[in-house]
Amino acid sequence: MTHSELQATYDHIIVGGGVAADKAARAIHGRTPDAAVLILTRDPEGPVSRPDLTKTLWLDESTGLEDIDLGTAGDTGAQLVTGVTVTAVDPSTHTVTTDGGNTVTYGTLLLATGASARTLEDAKGGDDSRVTCIRSVSDYRDLRSKVSEETRVAVVGGGYIGSEIAVALNAIGATVDVYTPDDRLLGHMFPASVTDHLEEVYADKGVTVHHGFLLDHLDASGETLKLVPEHGSAASADLVVIGFGAVLETGLAQDAGLTVEDGAVAVDASLRTSDPDIFAAGDIIGFTDPLLGRRHVEHVDNAEQSGEIAGKNMAGDTATYDYTPLFFSDIFDDGYEAVGTLSTDLDTLEDWNDDHTAAVIYYLDGGIARGVLLWNTWDSVPKAREVMTASAAGMLTGEDLRGAIAVG
Structure with a gap:
């Protein structure tokens, strides 16, 4: 779709072309399938599974770009315009303006602008x-x-x-x-x-x-x-x-007068910004993590989960984002999943298996687990969140954490 084919008004406009935008569009479609949805992205491509850009596309010869295309427009009926930059958001008139000179009106707006290298x-x-x-x-x-x-x-x-x-x-x-x-x-x-x-x-x-x-x-x-x-x-x-x-793409939010805290766009539990008709999701948001308080997270799980909640609420739901995201990677034959804050500025408690090939490593602040690294340890993210909750409540602290999550 091109600039010239834009309608004057949409029920919902999504600015951004990553996984948060994809999940939001799907959530809107699932709740209100007849809603008019517009996705504007400066990328020349539609939403793809971005983690695969540094993973599967290189490691699996059978995987091509067509395999990581999320098919957002086809699956949701959203109108997708690629290669377009939104230059301004005006909350007072409920409009967005593009570099092509178009001004389009929205009912609700989602900022899912992500980050740039x-x-x-x-x-x-x-x-x-x-x-x-x-x-x-x-x-x-x-x-x-x-x-x-x-x-x-x-x-x-x-x-x-x-x-x-x-x-x-x-x-x-x-x-x-x-x-x-x-x-x-x-x-x-x-x-x-x-x-x-x-x-x-x-x-x-x-x-x-x-x-x-x-x-x-x-x-x-x-x-x-x-x-x-x-x-x-x-x-x-x-x-x-x-x-x-990466650098968070918060310029549109700042120029629109939305609240930005510690470099991230501030959102409430519904993922609304300081303007009730503008939502935000993905890398750019500063949200309240139920385990760790106010933070921002630049990983795909946060983008997917927050995008879905934002989309539901744009379509009239009252869902809350009370989620602690995970992140993951594979490094040659090793792999890991992690929850919370992984920083060697914190104390660590290491729990290895006998042959030292797998571990659960707890990151402690005053004896309280603020992060968990699951090194070659799988299917344990929900347990890690449970352990962090128990630790914050004083039920598991310091050495008591050892053995709380099975290693390997």
């Missing part, structure tokens, strides 16, 4: 075609088209995205180097018992991790890219993938 803004050569991130289908296509066996790829950043894309690139035969300013890969999340193991696994698979490398700028003046650190020797690569994390 953080970049090295002042990098020399930072706009070079050999420098990319991995956030969208377009990013995936671009990177995949440039990588073949023995392509030398530098992944800058040793966090969640960096660790995943390194595995993905290695799977198709690229020569991968990871550059991180930290002492350990994923060291901000995992204790040494896990990170030491990961360092060995990456090395065994042929991925080299360079610690203490704080990138200053990129030099794209030669045939190969040079990564110049603040201190130490430069490195070189054919391609650079930036994995610095």
Whole structure:
């Protein structure tokens, strides 16, 4: 669908094209199937399963882009316009304005704008075609088209995205180097018992991790890219993938006068913003977690669950978002699921199996479990939430947590 085919008014407008938008559209359709719904996204593609952009598409040769397309418009009857940017939201007139010059009226509005990849803004050569991130289908296509066996790829950043894309690139035969300013890969999340193991696994698979490398700028003046650190020797690569994390897309909300707290769009239990006819879901929301209080979470489970609740309420339901999201990843032959806050700034209590291949690791604040890592331990997320609830109530604290969740 194009700009010129837009109606003047819709019952519901969704701004954003990720999984939160998909879940919201499905929820609206399920409750009010005849409602007029418009989805506006600046992505050139419709909603897809974004975790697969750094996972399945690289690791499973039988999976293609068509397999991760969520089919939102076809399944829900929503009108989907891609490649369009919403430039303004006016709560007083219930309108949104697009970069194509259209102004459209809504009954309720959902902001599901997500986040954009953080970049090295002042990098020399930072706009070079050999420098990319991995956030969208377009990013995936671009990177995949440039990588073949023995392509030398530098992944800058040793966090969640960096660790995943390194595995993905290695799977198709690229020569991968990871550059991180930290002492350990994923060291901000995992204790040494896990990170030491990961360092060995990456090395065994042929991925080299360079610690203490704080990138200053990129030099794209030669045939190969040079990564110049603040201190130490430069490195070189054919391609650079930036994995610095993401920036929440809250600009529309701020410009519309909606309340933004600690960088996230503030929502109540119904996922309404400070304007009762504007909802928000996904990465951008600051919500009340029933176990951890006010927080924001940049993971797909939160996007899916909050998108569904927002969509229901846009269509007249009175559902509440009282949910503690999980997140997950697979790293070569290891995998994990996690709930809550995983930060090595907290104390940790580690519960390993006998052969040290699986663990449950509790992240403690004053002896209270604020996060649980299920390392190679499956089907235990509901139990982890139960244990965190009991811990917050003083029923399980400190060493009493050991054995509360079966390992492996």
